[in-house]
Amino acid sequence: MGLRRMLENWSDLRKRDYYENEPYMWGMAIDLDKCTGCGACVTACYVENNLPVVGKEKFASGYAMHWMRIEHYWTEPDDSPEIGQKEPSDHPERGAHFIPMMCQQCNHAPCEPVCPVAATYHTPDGLNAQVYNRCVGSRYCGNNCPFKVRYFNFFDFWKDLPEPLEQQLNPDLSVRSKGIMEKCTFCVQRIRAGKDHAEDEGHPHSVEDGTIVTACQQTCPTQAIVFGNLKDKSSRVHQLWADHQVKLNRHEQDKPEDVRGYRVFEELNVEPSVMYMDRVRDTEI
Amino acid sequence: MKHPKYILFATFDNFTKARDVVMELKVLDLREKIIDDIDLFSPIEHPDVEEMLGEIHQPIQRFTFFGAVTGALCSFLLVAAAAQSMFTVQPQGGKAVIPLPTDIVIAYEGTILFGVLCTLGAFLAYAGLPRRLSKHYNEKVSDDQIGIEVTTAKENIGAIKDVLNKFEPLEIREITQ
Amino acid sequence: MKDIEWSRINKDVLESLQSPRPLFWVVIAICVLVVLVGVGAEKYQYDNGLGVALMNRPHYWQLYISNFVFWIGMSHSGTLLSAILLLTKADWRKPIYRFAEAMTLFSILTAALFPIIHLGRIWDLYWVMPYPNERTIWPNFRSPLLWDAAAITTYATSSALFLYVGMIPDMAICRDNATGWRKPLYTALSLGWMGRAREWMAFRKTYVIVACFLVPLAVSVHSIVASDFAMSIVPDWHITSFPPYFVAGALYSGCAAIITLFVMLRYLFRFEAYMTEEIMEKIAKLTFAIALVWNFLNLGEYVSIWYSNDMFEKEVLIQKFIGPYAPVVWGMLICAMIAPFAMAFQKVRRSMWGMFWLSIVLQLGMWLERFQIVSPPLASNHEPWTWSVVWPGTIQLTITAASFAWFTMLFLLFCKVFPSISMYEVKEMAFHRRREGLHDEVENIHDIQEEIIKTERGLT
Known part of the structure; x- marks a missing residue:
């Protein structure tokens, strides 16, 4: 059965645009100009995805399990050049920059080919799936991820959950045990629910834009995060990608300087599905 | 009915002697066709003497x-x-x-x-491994002696023994199979 | 050496199985103790999760992996000594290759423990094996970890069989001399070997064929271990020259290990007559040559990273020399790069205990080298926000110590039960040298005769 299916679809399977005819490709756009670094998205993620709260000491030792994290970067002090530049920066120092960082659902994910048991793979709708039950914990994927957004269960964190806090766990997804890798799923449980809903309503291959909302997007007070189907030409996320001239399938974008869109570590050719819009900075004239 | 085979097992203390014995036995066999099989037992590999035994096909x-x-x-x-x-x-x-x-x-x-x-x-x-040890196997072979095993029919034992004795063997064992 | 009588060889080597020096038992006792402590540490880690080993994000790999590379590397010299030197007909290998092969086998067995200890869910280890199952799920053969599994299985099987086949004639010797519980053991293992001509002929052929397989195998095994790193995109792991660099490093640390064990065995089992200073000098020269190759590849790696001008890779390289892991890197450079130059002096090469301590220094250097391959690139990876420094914790260090004890224990027990010097090959060596000696004399006679003839002619 498998072999027949294989032979019939051989030429399709190895096509570069294998996912061309799939109705969905989930993507995200994050406007860093709107991000205030409040961390509401992080909290929402903890609640939605049953992330363990590891406590102060373990957090400090690097065991934090925040699938979504707010990274802080500071600009160089006034009159000193930025990284890679010779001239002093024009931008005055304005405190920290924030960048929410989570799994970029890379289309050429470096974590996928290195897993010995194929616990992580690419779904047809453009997600980088992690199969918890299959993971044996070799942690190769974690090393090979340039964003370092894969989180390993170093302990059985759920055992530390005090009663009655287990009551607030989200029943839509599992609680992970020690020894397995986990990461942001773009709230796959919500995506599933949204697709099911669309099917019930009689249009199985098109989810209306805005009906699937990730937890971080839902909570963001400044609406910095936009999530949606990149294949849907009318979706907001597609519009943003088009406006900021970020295209798929390339490791270098051909666009003018003043267009803000970019993808992190694009030059590694990992094809992230998340586009960031750079912060607009004032210059001292 | 098969005739019972007799085995003579002689041990020698150096390779030069062993080689001469094998040569002598081969000559004897060419003349009289009385030897069924000659085998050499040695503590180290020794291509010179092994060649004298004739081609052993091992692909x-x-x-x-x-x-x-x-x-x-x-x-x-x-x-x-x-x-x-x-x-x-x-x-x-x-x-x-x-x-x-x-x-x-x-x-x-x-x-x-x-x-x-x-x-x-x-x-x-x-x-031909694994196998049981032959009854006549002399433990000295694994130490420093060279053994020569000759299989033959009963009536020829005398002739072969004469050849073996000519080279002053340390010991000769006789076994009926 | 050429004067040793065959029966004395038997007697000497067989005696070593009976009465080692008392220090032997002390070493064994210490090793067993440390292994038990290590098993306890592993149990603790198994129960509580890998966090107790003090790895964290981004240090997902640490000492376990560097130990794995170290032990795999160590196994390579056994193959070098037994297979390459066999094919090149260097007969000085004969008294020492048996223990070098045993070292190969036991260091693979030690190395194979580490990926298992390292795994998050050890209890699901068998999912890595390709077996048909009702879920039609197979392991992912694109992962270099699977290549590792294939390479290690092949290497462990082949080198164990090579060791065993090479030992069959010696098992027969042991069988003929053993008493008590050893008798049935050796009888079973010798397979009824009697030294018949057809046995020897098949043996000779097989041995050479398997040696021919082992040489490319050894090279491929460490290349594959190197591709665990080279196939990733982590800066300073993703380096094309890693496979040859790893192979050279493997031979280097393995040769150093052979020297250590050489001196140890020579003392513990009183092998002074067999493991001579001439042989030591030859191994030392070999080690020195390999050390120079490794030095070249190491410097070549730095240079190629520097001139690649890749932002990430250059950063890691700079951090290696001035960053938090700088002591490790400088320690490695001193121990593995500068120390081997001591072997340029014959006095050092011929001093047993001098070489012993030098080899320990070289191994320390190579162990540090493996650590600096694994850790600093993770500490300063692509993502600056996750940069962090973590040193291996007590559990990791305990298990590392236990691995050394485990290896030493297996190795010494092997030497106690099986002859660690190949008796039949030493006999061959003695035989051929004696014959060469005779040849020399005979040639001299010819010379003298010619002289006489010439003189006679001159007279007439």
Whole structure:
């Protein structure tokens, strides 16, 4: 059965645009100009995805399990050049920059080919799936991820959950045990629910834009995060990608300087599905 | 009915003597055709004397070749089939269905593994191992003596013994099979 | 050496199985103790999760992996000594190759423990094996970890069989001399070997064929271990020259290990007559040559990273020399790069205990080298926000110590039960040298005769 299916679809399977005819490709756009670094998205993620709260000491030792994290970067002090530049920066120092960082659902994910048991793979709708039950914990994927957004269960964190806090766990997804890798799923449980809903309503291959909302997007007070189907030409996320001239399938974008869109570590050719819009900075004239 | 075979087992203390004995026995055999089999027991490998015993056909390398080719094919097919099987569950769009670099690496290891195993299998077959020790086996052979085993019919024992005795053997054992 | 009588060889080697020096038992006792402590540490880690080992994000790999590379590397010299030197007909290998092969086998067995200890869910280890199952799920052969599994299985099997086949004639010798519990053991293992001509002929052929397989195998095994790193995109792991660099490093640390064990065995089992200073000098020269190759590849790696001008890779390289892991890197450079130059002096090469301590220094250097391959690139990876420094914790260090004890224990027990010097090959060596000696004399006679003839002619 498998072999027949294989032979019939051989030429399709190895096509570069294998996912061309799939109705969905989930993507995200994050406007860093709107991000205030409040961390509401992080909290929402903890609640939605049953992330363990590891406590102060373990957090400090690097065991934090925040699938979504707010990274802080500071600009160089006034009159000193930025990284890679010779001239002093024009931008005055304005405190920290924030960048929410989570799994970029890379289309050429470096974590996928290195897993010995194929616990992580690419779904047809453009997600980088992690199969918890299959993971044996070799942690190769974690090393090979340039964003370092894969989180390993170093302990059985759920055992530390005090009663009655287990009551607030989200029943839509599992609680992970020690020894397995986990990461942001773009709230796959919500995506599933949204697709099911669309099917019930009689249009199985098109989810209306805005009906699937990730937890971080839902909570963001400044609406910095936009999530949606990149294949849907009318979706907001597609519009943003088009406006900021970020295209798929390339490791270098051909666009003018003043267009803000970019993808992190694009030059590694990992094809992230998340586009960031750079912060607009004032210059001292 | 088969005639009972007699075995003479003589031990010597050096290779020069052993070689001369073998040569003498061969000459005797050419003249009178009385020896069924000569075998040499020695503590180290010794090609000079072994050559005198005549050609022993041991095509071990053919088994090696067979094993290596089988190993290469089997491991290549295993990986290719496993990759395909995975494809039905987890399509990896845009990636090669059969990843060649991987297959070559695994096939390389498979070639060596099967090659080694077949070689060793052939070794056991051609060396006639494992087996029980012969009753007349002299433990001195594993130390520093060279043994010569002659299989023959009863009536020829005298002639062969004469040859053996000419070279001052340390010991001669006689066994009926 | 050429004067040793065959029966004395038997007697000497067989005696070593009976009465080692008392220090032997002390070493064994210490090793067993440390292994038990290590098993306890592993149990603790198994129960509580890998966090107790003090790895964290981004240090997902640490000492376990560097130990794995170290032990795999160590196994390579056994193959070098037994297979390459066999094919090149260097007969000085004969008294020492048996223990070098045993070292190969036991260091693979030690190395194979580490990926298992390292795994998050050890209890699901068998999912890595390709077996048909009802879920039609197979391991992912594109992962270099699977290549590792294939390579290690092949290497462990082949080298164990090579060791065993090479030992069959010696098992027969042991069988003929053993008493008590050893008798049935050796009888079973010798397979009824009697030294018949057809046995020897098949043996000779097989041995050479398997040696021919082992040489490319050894090279491929460490290349594959190197591709665990080279196939990733982590800066300073993703380096094309890693496979040859790893192979050279493997031979280097393995040769150093052979020197250590050489001196140890020579003392513990009183092998002074067999493991001579001439042999030591030859191994030392070999080690020195390999050390120079490794030095070249190491410097070549730095240079190629520097001139690649890749932002990430250059950063890691700079951090290696001035960053938090700088002591490790400088320690490695001093121990593995500068120390081997001591072997340029014959006095050092011929002093047993001098070489012993030098080899320990070299191994320390190579162990640090493996650590600096694994850790600093993770500490300063692509993503600056996750940069962090973590040193291996007590559990990791305990298990590392236990691995050394485990290896030493297996190795010494092997030497106690099986002859660690190949008796039949030493006999061959003695035989051929004696014969060569005779040849020399005979040739001299010819010379003298010719002289006489010439003189006679001159007279007439």
